[in-house]
Amino acid sequence: MAEAFSLLIPVYRGDDPAHVTRAFASSVGEQTRRPDEVVLVQDGPVGAALAAAIDELESTSPVPVVRVVLPTNVGLAQALTRGLDRCSHEIVARIDADDVSLPRRFELQVPLVEAGLDLVGSGMEEFADDEDVVVGTRVPRTGQAAIESYARFHDPFSHPTVVYRRSAVASAGGYVPMGLMEDYWLFVRMLQAGARVDNVVEPLVRYRVGEGAYARRGGWAQWRTEVALQRAMRRVGFTTPVQYVRNVVVRGVYRFVPERVRKVAYRALIARGGR
Template identity: 65%
Template sequence: MTEPFSLLLPVYAKDDPGQLTRAFRSAVDEQVLRPDEVVVVRDGPVPGGLQVVLDDLVATSPVPARVLALPVNVGLAEALTEGLAACAHDVVARMDADDVALPERFVRQLALIGEGYDLVGAGLLEFVDDEAVTIGRRTPPVGEAHIQRYARFHDPFNHPTVVYRRDAVRRAGGYVAVGLMEDYWLFARMLHAGVRAENLAEPLVKYRVGAGAYKRRGGVAQLRAEIRLQRLLRRIRFTTRRQAIRNVAVRGGYRLVPEAIRKAAYRTLIQRGFRSGASR
């Protein structure tokens, strides 16, 4: 029998009502295995139109659903922390407000949770406006040894695809804001703590690549966040000194190149890393 699980979906003021509706319906109504509850974290006030959609989705959801309304915008890391605390079940599935979950997503991932895994990710397909038009595919590393090696260089999980045990997240210290890399820092600590983790190579989520997606990954602020992250990874001895130096040079340099180069480099680096395991 499949263990009950919660769907955790954060929403904030800039989210699009139509995209939110599509995300919610794909992750609830259209799933072969539906979540047992939905917790929507409203990260601060939202425009009236978005609030109307939120209210309608909760009222018409085929499973119990509620909105956790935070009075001010606190950012993704803290919003997810608040949402995790509000979930009724230990198993929690993540979903973003502008992505699309494929119908087999939860039935495939919960099967692995049932086998004893604490953290399960999956591949994803990238699109811009039309979800039927795929512009890229991200296939994560598969197998615990490969995941462990690759994690020394890059986040081995596609964050919008993960299902995890809340208790394992808490034991690792939960979400901590580190630029746009709070998920990488969390997953590194979970792996370092010895959780059982796996990825499904097949794409189970369609990921919306919005305007400015690659621009946000660059700049001096992200370089500082990158250096901070590498120091944190080194502090817990998740990486070796050699790996830390490499990461600052490669990942840090990536933050400063022009956006067009950053976009091309991102795909090259993650695919090369998936093949090699980024073990050096």
């Protein structure tokens, strides 16, 4: 039986109005199976152009829009938590404000959650300026066992592609701030709590690789976040002592290689599904 579902989009002052408009259109109007509502979280004050774009989307949307306006910027983890609290439906799909959902995304993903899964991601294509020019493809692991094994070394889901059950997210403790890896930490805790998961291999989202996307994955701040994440994973028993050391060394070194090398290495790894 078909279930209603919500689409959750966080927006903040740094987002480009044209990108937000494109993300919204691709995830609502162009879908072969549309969401039943959109929960748009405005994370803090935004400029006049972005505010006008959001007003236009809200007034012209073919489905109801719940606009959650936060008075100050609280960051992605808290913004998503506030948004989930306002979702009317148990099934929630995610999209970022500068990415593009392909037309059959929800037609393919939502039935898998309706059939009993708690979390479903998908493959993802990367683009720079032109969404029709793909510069990289992320191929995910599939199957519960393979995903759980891979998750002990790498995030097994691309966050902008996921569709999940709100109750499964809540049972795992919801989003918790963890640098740029709050999604990975959530997925680890969901797996640890027994969530039933899978990925659709087919790319269903196009991910905008903006200026500095790979630079943000490096440096001391991300090193500290990496260590904090690995300690947390070890603390809850998700990884063994040997896996903890391997992760800190291998993933830690990655934070300090030159950006050009990091970009090539990351794309090569993800394109092979981590193999």
